[in-house]
Amino acid sequence: MEYESDFHVEPGPRVLWAGMDGVLLRFALTPEPEAMVATQLLAADLERSPPAGTVEIAPGLVSVLLRFDPVTTRRDVLAREISARAAHILQGPLDRPAPARRWTIPVAFGDADGPQLAEVAQAVGCGPDAAIQQICEADLRVLVIGFAPGQPYIGLLPEAWDLPRQSELTPTVPAGAIVVAVRQIVMFGAASATGWRQVGRSAFRSFRPERDTPMPLRAGDAIRFVPVPASEIEALDKADDGLGGARLEVLR
Structure with missing residues (x-):
């Protein structure tokens, strides 16, 4: 898993900087079913246990955006944590969470x-x-x-x-x-x-x-x-x- 400040077009999970107070974990460039399931699992995991300093969790089709409070956390710390969680999810199984x-x-x-x-x-x-x-x-x-x-x-x-x-x-x-x-x-x-x-x-x-x-x-x-x-x-x-x-x- 990589995290970078610039946008890359290669497929695969990446953490990208998003504005002054955002980190975006992107599983894919296109809405592949597996990437969408991984996104749902990651969003559910983050909602259950938000990383310190998180102020908003916004899932997309194949990505999850986290906005954070720069006073209480650093972008690189948040990037490492969300990367680790995504890597764990990708180990499988990629089963959709049951709906609430x-x-x-x-x-x-x-x-x-x-x-x-x-x-x-x-x-x-x-x-x-x-x-x-x-x-x-x-x-x-x-x-x-x-x-x-x-x-x-x-x-x-x-x-x-x-x-x-x-x-x-x-x-x-x-x-x-x-x-x-x-x-x-x-x-x-x-x-x-x-x-x-x-x-x-x-x-x-x-x-x-x-x-x-x-x-x-x-x-x-x-x-x-x-x-x-x-x-x-x-x-x-x-x-x-x-x-x-x-x-x-x-x-x-």
Whole structure:
């Protein structure tokens, strides 16, 4: 394991300096499944026992950022500790940690709520109903929160779902849109342009500043989508809490 002040493009775990008060442990340059699992394990380990002086732990898809208090620790000390923990994790086994929480979220698939479902199903090699079944039966987790407040990247879908992004942007998809690409799902909290393909829509809003918990999802949460009629999503859209009928179970 190396730690350096400059960015390198070679594959493999590295510790990199991040601004004046940050250290970034990067397992890979691309979202490989093993690197994502290692990232989740490292983030969980750091949350259980934060290194002295840590003020923030922010996991990404294949990296973990630690911000620290320069008054109470040094960057090189933190770099050595996070390197040692990452090296231990890479010795294996690289098994995903069991989720502490699980969300069950209603989704309307296809038709106006998922205009590209048939296209996606054809690319995956099945019919629309089978594609919906694969989404709803997949062992999905929130991989990372990013791009917009509270917005989840959810995965991983089966290998056949390793679909490229579109060559051109869709100018806008509605709030709650369920879009797919590269074995992942994004659930938009607000209307947005996207290069991913829309297969469904929920009434779940991942960010509402007026809620007691503005961003209810956390990295590592399990996600289970349940197909419902479009009319049910329309009704759930009217609820004040913005949770769209989602149900949260605390598993441990």
